[in-house]
Amino acid sequence: MKYLTMTLCFFCFFVMSNQTSARKITLTTELQNYSGDGAYLAIYLTNAKGQYQETLWIAGQKSKYYKHLTGWARGSRMRTSEYDGLTGASVTRGKTLTVTLDLADSYIDSGFQLKIDTSVEDQRDNRNDVVVPLTTAGAGKPSAGRGYIKAFTYVL
């Protein structure tokens, strides 16, 4: 019986530790009803000082326009390896983009920030359209953007 309990405890610990080292994050970005074409978005992580860490998602297929996602472009140097497999279609005004990804646990509650840069053809580029600290407490709470983004929410 003791053995069984211990085995179970080990098993649980093992499973849980696995779960905590990388967990699912769902990013929901709702766009304003601005006038213009589909927006390009870069969702990425920076440290507390604002230094680029990792790309989470790029909305927009044509890499020749990526330089307009100014903050992200500077941090990532637009290296293909940074966004490989993390791209999708641009987002039309008024629409909502939802992406679910695996995120290393170490980023959470450790002073890291989620940032979104946005750009629309023939219109301004918005660096830091959204900037939110990545914390368990902040999860599920919508924050307003200052450019094309109406609201951004992440759920852990």
Added chain:
Amino acid sequence: MLRKFHSWSGLMATLLVVMLSVTGAVLSINPVMEFAQAKVAGTSSISVAELAGKLASSHPGAEQIQRSPSGSIIVYYTKDGQTGADLINPITGETIGAYSNSPVMVWVKNLHRSYLLDTPGRVGAGIATFLMLILTISGAIMLAKRLGGWRQILRPIQGTFRQRLHCQVGRVAVIALMLSATTGLYMSAVTFELLPDYQSSEPAFPENVKGDFPASIDTLTALKSIPLSELREIVYPYKDDHNDVYSITTHQGSGFIDQSTGQLLSFQAFNNKQKLHEFIYMLHTGEGLWWLGLLLGLGALTVPLMSWTGIQIWWRRKRSTATINNNAAPKSADTLILVGSEGNSTWGFAKTFHDALNLAGHQVHTISMNSFANNSESHYPNTKRLFILTATYGDGDTPASASHFLTQLDKMTKIPEFPVAVLGFGDRQFPDFCQYAKDVEAALTAKGWSQLLPLDTINRQSPQEFSRWGNTVGRVINTKLSLVHTPSHPRCTTLSLIERVDYGVEVQAPTAVLRFKQPDVNDKGLPHFEAGDLVGVLAPGTKVARFYSLASASKDGMLEICIRHHSGGLCSSFLHSLSVGDSIEAFIRPNPSFRPASGKAPIVLIGAGTGIGPLVGFIRNNKSHHPIHLYWGGRNPQSDFLYEPELKTYLKDKRLTELNAVFSRTNECSYVQEKIGVDSLELRELIEKGAQILVCGGRDMANSVMVALNEVIAPLGMDVLTLKAQGRYREDVY
């Protein structure tokens, strides 16, 4: 072939191309409007630092400054957590107003490049652009052919109103359309990455920046050295990040600026590919070259007009072709009919003949003379006889549908067994009556082709002569043939006589000017006509129309003809018997080759007798006071000075420059051709100035006029044929 290609691609593309061009024209207004509101004069002496310094106080939250190709300055900023954009006066730095993209223009732009259908729409727009390019090119080639080569491309254009409109507008717009279409096609190819990437590589983000406290923007050395007119965009560093930099794009390239030292870091100049791309982009959009954009926009506006006139021309041509039903396959046909036709009327006769043979149980294959295959043995194995029905074009020339026939015939090595009969269609009033049919007959005989029947001719589409020929054919091939041909003409309109003026009874030349009223508005009236067009009149009880030159245009509000009474002439007797209030059945046949061409050159009108009709019509509508010189011959000024009061009025109000009327039954006894000889100096001068000459009247008079004019212009090293070839000598002769 080219015409078919042009028509079909035009029909297919109409809607797409019209949408492209209308939206394009709307978009072309943008650069003009931007240019009008941008204050650019004197900005070359202002540096970016100077303007940015001014903006630092008015827009503390500035994040980005853009200078559009037209010179507008837009500053993007954040204030109280909200973003905004202002249009700035580049000289004073003052805010002109809030800036926003017009949603209408964004919509129009999307309609223009993708029909609002995203990627599939962009493919469609690319295809439409391609069609537009080939339409423009094929149209230009056709126009050049029509005018006799690229060197003659500026010659006056003849044809119906619609044809002239189509060609004239096309000729003006062709360069603009070609430029819009090629640059558009390029942009489409760039979008779909069919062309190699044009973009210069991005400048490397500087690894080491000073990271000190930022200096005030107006003190940055790099920005001080860049004139505002060179700027495209400057993006400010992120607030409170001392390691961040300004990024700047100028017309030359892009780079970064250290926000504390003001130094330009890792500047990357644009490569030639990108410069070329930007140049083509500018050509297409007119951004930065507003006047070109506007010209291209105007050019694009012609496309709906071109489509509309093009469709109408196509429809009319299609409608006028007689369709041959029950056309047997070449291999099974026992009878072959070849048609040489210019205006399609011979096709009507061929159809009557074809149907009659068909009814009598024959297998008949009817095609144009050009379509005749010269390896006839294998192509037409069962053929027993061949008929060639051909008209003659102009003065003994080949009609359009037979243009290659004689060359084809010449190449034939083996002459088929089956015999041939040629039937010519023409007008005996021309000296070279049925000349082309005679040429064909002679060529066939020379080749040793056996004859079924000797050459026969039909004068002025006479149904009686055609029917007689049918009887002859029937006897030879042992078939009872009854050829009943009614030349088709447009639906007739009933016109009532409102006025008649009589002349010339005393000099045995009874002539009447008849004016008819158009039917009431609710009735379907006559189509558009101009002076010089023909009216076909059907005398009661006849099926065949007689044609008269019109002395008025539809805009004159009446239909006017000038008719001489010929004793025994059925139709002229009928017309002369009319009293005011009586009515006639009539229809319009366009005669586009006989009217003054547009242009500033003087016009010389020459005529005798009733030939004055269309000439008076031209003078009456000379509202722009073009120099017009009239030479006209009558019999006696007391009796048959046709249109005397009108001509005097026209002289007074300058619609007519000079009136030379001569009379043959007076003491001076002069004919119009003699007057031409007398005035040779003046006429030579006019012709040297590029004058065009229009002659209307009887064949004899026209011939004498030609001889007289040849003498007049011989010192210039030209003759009337030269003038004819240049489209400057036109005749309406009967």
